[in-house]
Amino acid sequence: xxxxxxxxxxxxxLSTASKKLVPPFTAETxxxxxxxxxxxxxxxxxxxxxxxxxxxxxxxNRAEFLKGRDEIVQFLKRKWAKEQGYKxxxxxxxxxxxxxxxxxxxxxxxxxxxxxxxxxxxHWTFNEDGLMRERRSSINDLPISDAERWFKGK
Numbered sequence: 800x801x802x803x804x805x806x807x808x809x810x811x812x813l814s815t816a817s818k819k820l821v822p823p824f825t826a827e828t829x830x831x832x833x834x835x836x837x838x839x840x841x842x843x844x845x846x847x848x849x850x851x852x853x854x855x856x857x858x859x860n861r862a863e864f865l866k867g868r869d870e871i872v873q874f875l876k877r878k879w880a881k882e883q884g885y886k887x888x889x890x891x892x893x894x895x896x897x898x899x900x901x902x903x904x905x906x907x908x909x910x911x912x913x914x915x916x917x918x919x920x921x922h923w924t925f926n927e928d929g930l931m932r933e934r935r936s937s938i939n940d941l942p943i944s945d946a947e948r949w950f951k952g953k
Contacts, residue, residue: 821929822897829894832929833901837889845875853932860936882907884914886950892920899923906943906950914948915940 820832839848849868858865858874865874879885887905894900904918917940924933945951 821927822925824894824896824899826894829899830891832899833889833891836901837887840887840889841885843875843879843885845872845879848875851931852934853926853930856930856932856934858934858936860934861938881909882915883910884908888950889921897925897927899925904949906948914943914945916943916947916949917941 820828839851849871852868852871854868855866865871885905885907887903889901889903892900892902901921903921904916906914906916908914917938919936919938922935923931926932
């Protein structure tokens, strides 16, 4: 993968952080892992986000099933081209050993400027190096007005 200078710098930070955030998770490392994931996704850099996953990572995202970093990158490019103004929040739901569950909320608008709030749960499984090898996501979308946005101006 070719990296822009900002992506390379972010990758180095990700690599350093990931080495400290490996299973088995504690309450502190699980919360830190969730925050790192939130920051990565809010970067909207598909190449950088994909590096947090194993090369053969398996995903279920709504009705879409993905395998491997290349499919993850392509999926995220499509996602963020459609979901404009994307802003995400993640919160630890529970954890044990090499698994973390999160609840999340994000807002975005489509090409017609209709805003949506998506929310749901994710189940993550990590390898011994702290890379996510499995991501299962259940997501619901709700059309909202601009006045109903939670992440306005952020």
